[in-house]
Amino acid sequence: MSLYPLLEINLATLAENSRRIVRLCAECSVQVVGITKCVLGNAAIAAAFRDGGIRIIGDARVENLKRIRRSGLDVSTMLIRPAMISEVASVARVADVSLNTEVETLRALSRAAAEQSSVHRVLLMVDVGDRREGILPQDLPCVLRSTRDMRGIEVAGIAANVGCFGGILPTNANHRLLADLALQCRHIGFGMETVSTGGTATLELLENRSLPKGINQVRVGEGILLGRNPVRNRTLEWLQQDAFRLKAEIVEIKAKPSLPEGEIGHDAFGKAPKFKDRGRRKRAVLAIGRQDVDTEGLVPLAPGIEILGGSSDQVVADVTDSSCAVAVGDVLEFSLNYPALLRAMTSPFVRKRYVRR
Numbered sequence: 001m002s003l004y005p006l007l008e009i010n011l012a013t014l015a016e017n018s019r020r021i022v023r024l025c026a027e028c029s030v031q032v033v034g035i036t037k038c039v040l041g042n043a044a045i046a047a048a049f050r051d052g053g054i055r056i057i058g059d060a061r062v063e064n065l066k067r068i069r070r071s072g073l074d075v076s077t078m079l080i081r082p083a084m085i086s087e088v089a090s091v092a093r094v095a096d097v098s099l100n101t102e103v104e105t106l107r108a109l110s111r112a113a114a115e116q117s118s119v120h121r122v123l124l125m126v127d128v129g130d131r132r133e134g135i136l137p138q139d140l141p142c143v144l145r146s147t148r149d150m151r152g153i154e155v156a157g158i159a160a161n162v163g164c165f166g167g168i169l170p171t172n173a174n175h176r177l178l179a180d181l182a183l184q185c186r187h188i189g190f191g192m193e194t195v196s197t198g199g200t201a202t203l204e205l206l207e208n209r210s211l212p213k214g215i216n217q218v219r220v221g222e223g224i225l226l227g228r229n230p231v232r233n234r235t236l237e238w239l240q241q242d243a244f245r246l247k248a249e250i251v252e253i254k255a256k257p258s259l260p261e262g263e264i265g266h267d268a269f270g271k272a273p274k275f276k277d278r279g280r281r282k283r284a285v286l287a288i289g290r291q292d293v294d295t296e297g298l299v300p301l302a303p304g305i306e307i308l309g310g311s312s313d314q315v316v317a318d319v320t321d322s323s324c325a326v327a328v329g330d331v332l333e334f335s336l337n338y339p340a341l342l343r344a345m346t347s348p349f350v351r352k353r354y355v356r357r
């Protein structure tokens with residue numbers, strides 16, 4: 001395999017970010033679930049979460065949870081996307097707890113767990129406004145009552161998510177709704193041991209000490225990985241942002257007109273590109289492309305370099321104003337946003353290297 005493109009992963013930074021988030025949450029009696037869906041259930045990264053004090057790893061894919069199980073890591077596992085009925089046997093076997101919304105899925109999980117002579121814990125997802133998955137609040141008591149005769153599952157609590165689909169901000173109000181629902185569930189005979197919220201954006205409620213009492217778990221991914229709050233588009237200054245660095249090699253450098261020549265249609269991805277006439281500029285072509293990374297999520301670390309765009313296997317950067325001289329064979333380094341990291345972690349053409357510093 002080629003040396004580049006290379007994604008350098010700093011496990012010490014990931015452990016430290018985990019440690020800081022665990023410390024913040026512990027001050028409010030809140031447990032942290034470390035989410036690994038962006039990193040393909042990477043066992044080394046999950047171990048770094050564990051080194052930072054996280055005891056539950058959550059992921060949206062059963063295969064990722066299997067990968068963590070096979071690693072032998074001493075953690076509990078959580079499936080954070082509602083289970084498919086076609087995979088309930090694996091879910092009951094691999095996940096200690098899963099988040100679910102549909103009665104038919106709960107029945108299927110119940111049968112699967114009973115056949116395995118086990119008890120599978122579930123959290124019922126409630127929609128508090130973001131309009132992704134979740135039971136509407138007024139329907140929750142009915143769904144809960146329907147689980148009373150289900151052998152093989154235990155309703156351990158409820159959960160909610162904000163920000164990831166509708167961009168809804170975490171507020172005291174939408175989390176008070178979640179906490180109040182848990183109280184109502186207890187009144188009709190359900191224990192509600194866990195009241196879980198996510199994702200990273202909810203950390204601001206803990207920062208501001210405005211998370212309602214009764215919520216005792218938060219699911220965090222991007223905060224640990226990148227030290228950012230995506231919903232607010234804010235860097236979390238109390239966390240580190242250097243856990244991931246992407247390195248790509250230059251395969252061409254030439255001075256060219258900044259405008260393409262000829263009639264412009266659509267590019268290879270169906271978009272009509274737009275360019276500004278800046279005269280002749282020095283351009284670097286990099287051996288990495290959209291198959292490997294979301295090019296719009298790359299931020300060059302060297303001052304004066306600008307990403308112009310990319311095709312499936314090449315990225316074009318303007319290096320005219322680069323703070324240092326660049327040549328063919330040189331390597332440029334980038335930080336990444338969440339979509340770029342997601343694609344880089346799943347690309348078989350991006351080599352991964354682990355460091356601790």
